[in-house]
Amino acid sequence: MRTERSLAELFVVDPERAEALAWGRRGALKGASLAALGAALGAAMPFGSRMPGGLLPAALAQPAGDAPVLRMDGKAPLLLLGERPLVAETPETLLDDDVTPADKMFVRNNGGIPERFAADPGTWRFKLDGEVNTPLDLSLGDLEARFEAVTLRLQMECGGNGRSAFVPETRGNQWNNGAISNCEWTGVRLRDMIRAASPKDTARFTGHFGADPHLSGATDRAAISRGMPVAKAMEEHTILATRMNGQPIPQLHGYPLRLIVPGWPGSLSQKWLTRVTLLAEPHRGQGMGGTSYRLPVRPIVPGSQNDGATFADMTSMPVRSVLTNLAHGARLPAGTRRIELRGHAWAGDEEARAVHVSVDFGATWQEVALQPPPNRYSWQRWSGAAELPSDGYFEVWHRATDAQGRMQPHVAANWNPQGYGANAIGRAAILVG
Structure with a gap:
């Protein structure tokens, strides 16, 4: 004999079926359905009659504390989303500071973490080349001595922040809302360096390169190498950072030099920065083109396959x-x-x-x-x-x-x-x- 579960039990073990039974065809939550939801949640629902039709309670749709925790020296207990590459999200309650402490900054890597630069950080080399009349090859010490330093509080957000809200589920780390930080960054403006390199009229885009190795170990492939329009590079808040919250940038977050491109996807903020090149055409590095950091210009059917040919690059992150x-x-x-x-x-x-x-x-x-x-x-x-x-x-x-x-x-x-x-x-x- 088959034993049927109560609706309250079903909301716990099979929420999709329970939701269908509770809402029925009319989408109105009343009577027994409301009581069953309350039983499943362990409490009465004073505003249950106002719940929009078809909406699953957040307590059932988003179980609290269901991700493993990152255990790492120098980091708060972040939610571990991936180990290879290392990806960890900051719980929203750890984002209460006006300036995000280093230990509470989310972690998003695309490749391996390079060995810490053991020499004097002032000897780290950086190049700016491509569509310029005067290519630059400077040490970090030269960089800091030659250009004005600025300190700014700047948001950095992963392009996939909030991804777990999509239905049906998409590829990628299933971020909630914690792929965001607002640290205090100190460095020099990228535009000052571009002006010093005397850009050509053909300089329209940038390409960014870092020292992080590809996960496969291949030396001829970049872990991530993205670029942007030169107009964003010339914006006064786009900086080459050498310090984070008044201290050297932690190794995990790009020591000793990191590009910061605020307001746009964090993948543009290249860690362990070694080079920026100016280009006449959009950069074709890893993480560019196709569906990578690109959005449909016109809506597509959720769950459908698409090569991204008609997509556009992400620019400003949404509110x-x-x-x-x-x-x-x-x-x-x-x-x-x-x-x-x-x-x-x-x-x-x-x-x-x-x-x-x-x-x-x-x-x-x-x-x-x-x-x-x-x-x-x-x-x-x-x-x-x-x-x-x-x-x-x-x-x-x-x-x-x-x-x-x-x-x-x-x-x-x-x-x-x-x-x-x-x-x-x-x-x-x-x-x-």
Whole structure:
């Protein structure tokens, strides 16, 4: 005799089937379905009737703490997404600092980690060549002596941040929202070096090269080698960094020299930098072309195959927010009726204009305070509070809007095979009582 599971049990072991049974054809969550959801979540759902049709609760859709933890000297307990190459995500609650400490910076490698440069870091060599009249071949010491130093707080975000929100699942590391940092970088402007090299009129693009080895061990292949339009290279916040948060850059993050291209995909911020070349045509290095760091110009069918021939390179990262003082899956004491909320928002080349939060599944939203950035390309602190009517299961939703009026969507949009640019609203499940 076949024993049928209760709907509450089914939400735990087979959420897709449970969701279909709960919502049925009309997409309205009522009566027994609402009770079953509450049982599965372990609490009543005061705003359950306001949940949009077909939406799975965040507590079931995004299990808290389900990734292994990176254990490494000098690093906080990050979420380990891959070991070869090494990839680790920063939990949102570790992103509460205005300036991201080195130990809390996310890790994204494309190849191996080179041996630490053992000589005087001032002797590290860097070249700027290609479509220039005066190629440069300088030591790091020459670089620092010859060009003005600047210190800026700059966001760096992986192009795949938020990838886990895509349905169906795409290729690549399944980031949540923690592939972001906002460190204080010190270095020299790339544009000052380009001007010193006297670029030709044909200089339209850059190509970047680093010392990280290819995972295969092949010496004739780069682990990652991307490039950008010269206009972005000439932007005053694009720098060759020698220090991070006032200290030498940690080996894991590019010691002794790293390119920082804020607001655009972090893959452009070449670690262990050895060379930048100026080109008349777009760079054809590893990580360029096809579907690599490229987005559909026109929407494609989710889950379909595509060679990326009609895609365009990613440029400015989309608007996004993180909640940093309250973890997904948090349990709060019975009787809690007011919750303080804070986090950060950013928007690639733009500033964030507003942040809103909701605790009733998006039925109503309230605007919270948003601070201006200390300099362009730094993230912005937001803070506020929300009132809860009772004990039970709630979700804190948060969304940011950029200066152009573009808002985080409710679901990840513009599906693409490698899962870039997903910036769905943030959802954190909490249980009160």
